[in-house]
Amino acid sequence: MKVFLYDLDKCNGCHNCQIACKDEHVGNDWSPYALPQPDTGQFWCKVDEEVCGSVPHVRVNYLPHQCNHCDDAPCIAVAPEAVHKRDDGLVLIDPDAAKDLRSLVDSCPYGAIFWNEELGLPQKCTGCAHLLDDGWAEPRCVDACCTGALRFGEEEDFAEELARAEVLLPQAGTRPRVHYLNKPKRFIAITMVDVEGDEVVEGAAVTLQRAEGAETVSVLATDEFGDAWFENLAPDCYRLRVQKEGYLDLACSFDVTEKDQAVAEMRFYRVPIAI
Template sequence: MKVFVIDVSRCNGCYGCQLVCKDEHVDNDWSPVAKPQPDMGQFWMKVKETVHGSVPKVKVEYVARPCMHCDHPACIRPEDQGAVYKRTDGLVIIDPEKARGKKELVDTCPYGAIYWNEALEIPQKCTGCAHLVDEGEVPRCVDACATEALKFGEEEEFKDLIAQAELMQPELGLKPRVYYVNLPKLFVAGEVYDPQANEIIENAAITLTDLATRQSWTCQSDDFGDFWFKRIVAGKYALRIEAQGFKPYAMTELNVDKSLNVGSIALEALK
């Protein structure tokens, strides 16, 4: 069975995968797996850009999103009589003839991967470039990825990567065959300084504690006085800063529902 494995940490946001998908499918008829994609309005491979934090503590991450080619696709319904089907290799295909006029299929996908082609009156989506796969090739998006962030092949081939991967919205129970490594998470960041000396403070011990689980993480401020806690989940946290010669500093509750820059924190020197 075929799978996609996407390493988000390797993606540099070139949008090459999105562009070559358009090049492969606009004005090209790959029947019986796909009719031509419109020039505008559809991105069967779509790169989602997310900006985390605020200046100067900012991270930009890119997540490539094709059809998830689920094992239990919400778009396959008995009443549609084969308008959408799953191939033996795992790729999910919308039959452009049987699906004609079935605009309601657009709303069946919780990932928003199905589009409506008004001119042809058919729902359309990523096919995993099934026409290329049948020739022994990989999808165009994978072939074009300069950083090898996108991989495609047999599940067994990528078992080590899959073991450390995550699924998009696993709670839906659809069992996607697109696996993500290093999916974006939230961060808490800031900097520590001495206002009297007007200098940053290196090697301050910063502790972040999850108020729900009581789990704690510790780091030290770097040569610029900066500190980062990366890849944390949303929740409520406490932050404590300690440095030799300074009074401890505490934030008793931080509501982290998005990446948070707590700013420049001044420590008071001991007398």
């Protein structure tokens, strides 16, 4: 059975996949696979951009979304007469049988099913099944990917990579057929500044621990720019401790359960000289 595999380290946010999907489906009637996609309001393939952190510690992440063609698809459970799973793993909505079935939109935990108001029916990514059945090896979105970030093929051919990949919303239990490699994790980034010397602090020891249990996660030294980056962190609360001879120890807390944290200027004070 087929799977989609995104390598997010290779995605540069070009949106070629998103544009190719629009080009293939807007204004084109591919019955019985799908009726035309509207010009606006629907993205059967969509690349979301997320700007993380703050200047000067910034990362830009790209996350493509589409129908996950789930093995335990909630849309099929809601309307088995209108939605079916092909032998190759693709899930299709029958545009005739799905007429007026607005409940299908709410059935998808990924928000991948859209309501076409003009046609009065739910629509989504078809995996370009019409092209595959016409001899194409891959859907338009995959064909348009210029970096090799998006691939499509037999599950067994990707077995090694799938063992390291993740899916979206695993808690939904839908067993998706869209997988992601190198999905970004949280980060904490700081720049240590000597307030009195008006310069960055190089070579300070920065220890990161989990807030609960005080487990040490990593120990770094600030670089020539006074920076320390802790990357690939699990969403959690952390404690950070900074030490360097001649300076007062500094401790602070960070919560990255919802978003990354960055401090452009963390003030480090020298040990007072006794008079």
